[in-house]
Amino acid sequence: MALSALAGALLPVRGFRPGGADGQGCARRSMLAGAAAIRPVVLSTWSHGVPANDAAWTILASGGRALDAVEAGVRVPEGDPNVTSVGYGGRPDRDGRVTLDACIMDEHGGCGSVASLEHIMHPISVARCVMEKTPHVMLVGDGALQFALDSGFPKENLLTADSEAAWREWLKTSHYEPTGSVRDHDTIGMIAIDAAGNLSGACTTSGMAFKMHGRVGDSPIIGAGLYVDNDVGAATSTGVGEETIRIVGSHLVVELMRQGRSPRDACREAIDRIARKRPEKAKTIQLAFLALSKSGEHGAFALQRGFQYALASRDAHNELFASESLYEAPNPL
Numbered sequence: 001m002a003l004s005a006l007a008g009a010l011l012p013v014r015g016f017r018p019g020g021a022d023g024q025g026c027a028r029r030s031m032l033a034g035a036a037a038i039r040p041v042v043l044s045t046w047s048h049g050v051p052a053n054d055a056a057w058t059i060l061a062s063g064g065r066a067l068d069a070v071e072a073g074v075r076v077p078e079g080d081p082n083v084t085s086v087g088y089g090g091r092p093d094r095d096g097r098v099t100l101d102a103c104i105m106d107e108h109g110g111c112g113s114v115a116s117l118e119h120i121m122h123p124i125s126v127a128r129c130v131m132e133k134t135p136h137v138m139l140v141g142d143g144a145l146q147f148a149l150d151s152g153f154p155k156e157n158l159l160t161a162d163s164e165a166a167w168r169e170w171l172k173t174s175h176y177e178p179t180g181s182v183r184d185h186d187t188i189g190m191i192a193i194d195a196a197g198n199l200s201g202a203c204t205t206s207g208m209a210f211k212m213h214g215r216v217g218d219s220p221i222i223g224a225g226l227y228v229d230n231d232v233g234a235a236t237s238t239g240v241g242e243e244t245i246r247i248v249g250s251h252l253v254v255e256l257m258r259q260g261r262s263p264r265d266a267c268r269e270a271i272d273r274i275a276r277k278r279p280e281k282a283k284t285i286q287l288a289f290l291a292l293s294k295s296g297e298h299g300a301f302a303l304q305r306g307f308q309y310a311l312a313s314r315d316a317h318n319e320l321f322a323s324e325s326l327y328e329a330p331n332p333l
């Protein structure tokens with residue numbers, strides 16, 4: 001069952017009498033109880049979101065902070081060599097270098113980000129250090145690496161034999177046409193609300209396979225690949241990042257929720273905007289948004305069929321959901 005429906009089902013609480021003597025005040029209390037009952041919630045992109053949610057859930061279920069949960073959650077695909085678009089095992093750029101992008105946001109509006117970071121398996125934890133230990137928001141390239149090494153992160157080779165073989169194969173044609181399809185998606189965006197009602201989010205990727213050296217996508221850009229406003233909700237994005245950056249997509253989704261849209265409708269409006277601005281391009285690429293409101297309601301929308309996200313809550317037990325999409329192409333991207 002979709003959590004939005006679940007939230008509605010949980011609204012009546014024991015002892016609540018609609019229209020009772022305490023009238024509106026009583027109704028307000030029942031809604032708060034409903035929201036509290038569905039917390040905590042964690043959502044993440046694609047099927048590798050399931051094991052990532054498991055790690056996050058361990059923290060959330062024991063009353064932990066959403067920020068700790070999202071960091072622990074996305075570290076799972078970062079360290080998994082079989083996930084070929086995040087962290088260790090991520091596909092390299094066209095020069096054979098694995099360059100990673102990541103960002104994190106907490107419930108206080110704090111944010112940290114790294115872009116084009118090499119040799120560090122867990123860029124999300126470096127992003128958190130940027131947030132908590134520097135006066136800056138974003139570090140890139142050599143500066144980000146130097147900061148990571150100075151902070152005690154080990155220098156590692158992230159190019160697996162499998163990724164190197166894929167790169168050598170790609171070199172034979174050197175044809176680059178990113179679609180955000182099953183071959184080059186896998187970015188993980190994770191958003192969560194903890195038992196105390198606080199929101200946080202994390203997003204981490206090796207970006208588009210065989211990109212130009214120095215290319216940065218939406219994932220480490222605050223407001224594009226991720227945005228969290230603890231008064232309103234959180235959103236994250238996956239797919240061809242250039243298109244998300246153009247509309248500052250995750251920030252747009254959160255602002256639309258602030259204006260009263262449901263998470264699903266806010267995600268749909270962001271997708272519609274991309275399709276309206278560049279209709280021909282939009283038909284050929286995958287892009288999706290995933291959102292969570294302060295009340296624990298969630299929603300998603302994608303350009304193409306095929307986007308899935310994982311949801312864990314006390315009632316939803318870490319299930320995969322298929323997103324709605326604008327286009328229903330027979331071969332999902």
Ligand code: SD4
Binds near residue numbers: 085185217218242
């Ligand atoms: C990027 N948005 O670097 C990322 C890639 C991605 O699914 O999400 N792929 O543009």
